[in-house]
Amino acid sequence: MGSDLILLVEDDPDDEELTRTCLKAHHIGRIHTVRDGAEAIAYLDDPHHEMPRVVLLDIKLPKLNGLEVLRRIRAQPRTEFLPVVIMTSSKQESDRVSSYRSGANSFVTKPIDFDAFRDAVQQLGIYWVGLNETTYH
């Protein structure tokens, strides 16, 4: 329950670096990064791995896209209620719809402006790691 681990599913090392920097500045959680959808599923499927407090998931990912990863997370009893925040560059309405339909807890468009981006990431961290409580089977 008390984990402060964030699973960041992000193929862009720049975005990873920016996200890390923002969270570190406020000492929010620990970050484990995976680079594509298949790696995300592999991490979560392994019971030896620490269960993260929240998954920050991009949609456009190599191999398995974010929506598919989300559906698999929801299909597994172990991760059924794991908080998943979609963080994407996309502003497409269709992406919002499919994300919520697939069981996303939240949908955030990554702003281009770094100040806005930092704001968004820090608030997400504070809320999902610091405040939100989830449940496990």
Place this chain on the structure above:
Amino acid sequence: MTGISTPLPFSDSQILNLSYDAIFLLDMSGVILFWNRGAKEMYGFEPSEAVSQVSHELLHTKFPLPLPRILERLERNGRWSGELVHTTRDGRQLIISAQWSLQRDGSGRPIGILEVNRDVTQQRITEREHARLAALVECSHDAIISKSLDGIIETWNSGAEQLYGYSRSEAVGHSINMIVPPELAGEETDILNDVRKGGRAQQFDTVRVRKDGTPLDVSLTIFPIRDSSARVIGASHVARDITERKRFENQIRAINESLERRVAERTRELQETNRELESFSYSVSHDLRSPLRSIDGFSRLLLEESLPNLDERAIERLHRIRAATGRMGQLIDALLDLSRLSRAEMRHEQVGLSTLATQIAHELEHSAPERRVTFTIQPNLTATGDSRLLRVLLENLLGNAFKFTAKAPEAVIEFGSRVQNAEEILFVKDNGVGFDMQYAGELFVPFQRLHNRTEFEGTGVGLATVRRIVARHGGRIWAEAAPDSGATFYFTLGNPMEVKWEAI
């Protein structure tokens, strides 16, 4: 009187009066001596009017031969018969079948003529009518056939000879089934059963077969034939060769089918292109934004983390990098909006333009509370179209007017309409900086700007967006302006129609 063996209780003249024929007796100069009742009824003259008159004068007789030659034959043969035309007392002309007999005295000298006349006018008219009809039937290119209720061919015109290849003698007396192709066997039986049951005329396209075995497309018309008491005694069969028509019909069908195929193909291509465009704009939205975030983010981090190592110029340049990144982000968003506009499904609804304009005016006033702007919005303007698109249109036009009046001390922005040539023309008018009309052609081109960035902000996509929305509503847009004396944008919203997407 030869041939009479028993004395009769009538006089000769009484007997003659019993006849329906007109009978009269003439002397050799044509003077009427006797005029029976039949003559009176046929011609209308009383015996008292007729007797003593010269018959061909009384009746205006038209002879088939000159009278002397008729008399010559009469004298030679003792009788003559032929057709004459007589005129009745009331002026009607009758065709008369006449039989003349010569009466001689004991020494053989002619002394009188007995004329027996029968009215054959009606008969001749009917005969002529028949002849005309027969000629019509005969010269028709259509096959005109009559058949008995048992399907036996009774008449066969030359059109039928031409069409089916059988001569009259080969066809008449044979079964109509000789021209029915095997796969339609029974069709004639059905037709005749229908006729027998009192069915009316039937007309349909079918196939018959020629003597040489080749099939023939025909349009067939079947009529019942009735006798004088209206009993159905057979059927007529009028057939027209429609091979040509069928050929054209098939050609037209083939053309239509290929047209439909091509339309379907094009539609598929268009859908494919739309899908490609969709995924293209998706990529643009996602992949073009990410690097911008890196540029902006790392510039910002540089400014924060390495500030002590940066001189003023470096700091200034990093700020420029960040500003450019921001603009690029806006351009990408504007571009995506524009392409979305072109592809979005159009809705057709009643839209209150005045209400929309008023809302937008309030939003604009809110965005810059320090400015003094007077909005004049004509009430109750409506249009049929897509409310989302029309909102974007007014946002752009009113937003431009708002932007370009920023330097006017008393900004006035007007939205209204006027009717010209029975067409409603809407307009947005401002008293802002305006523009030089020689650049008016560039106004609606995407990313084309008439003012530099330091003067007025913008992506250059606004009016391109407006033009596209107007086009999708089937309307036109144009502008009038002069530098420093404001601009007016006119537009119509004609018939909303599904205008295909245009390339970005």
